[in-house]
Amino acid sequence: MIRGLYEAHLPVSDLSRSIEFYQNIGLEMAHKSKGLAFFWIEKGKSWLGLWESEHVNAPNHPSLRHIAFQVDYQDMKKAKLWLKERGIDVHEAFGFQPISPIVLVNLPHSHAVIYFRDPDENQLEFICPLEIDTCSHTQNMYLDDWENRQ
Incomplete structure (x- = not known):
């Protein structure tokens, strides 16, 4: 029955400023009307x-x-630089300074993540699944450390 998540929504204080921000991170405008804009995340599959x-x-x-x-x-490995080139700062998360993506362990899974904010302080995240159903390490770490683990 359920095939995926089609849409999510965020409040913004200045639609024009937010349109510019989301276009800057590569999203394509899908629809715009008074006080509302939709952007494709994956065209035909999901939008914001x-x-x-x-x-x-x-x-x-995090729930809002x-x-x-x-x-x-x-x-993901180049996400911090990619965001910086667009004038977007990465922020601290889970006690990790924003020096590189981090690996979050939610056993039995792990994901690489990096966090940033839009102009209205909505929290945005890039996420990349690393290990699904097979993760054996138990602590969060920087992606660089995850790559170099033995």
Whole structure:
């Protein structure tokens, strides 16, 4: 029955500024109307809705105002530089400084992740599955350390 996640939505305070930001990170405009814009994440499969609102400052918590974009492993390795080239800072997460992507362990899985924010402080994430159903290490670490583990 369920085949995937088709859409997610975020509140934004300035739609024009947010359109520029999301185009800057490579999303394609799918639809725009007064106070609303949709961007394709994967054309025909998933999109992101941005809703201009006065009520943007909801509490910042991972369960609210958070979108994770899947990227491949090679892109994850260069994600920090790619974001920096677009004027976007990576931020600290789970006690790790923003020096490189980190590997989050949710046994029996692990994912490489890197976090950043849009102009309204919505938390955005690039995520790359590393080990699904086969992860045996138990601690989060930087991706560089994960690559060099023995």
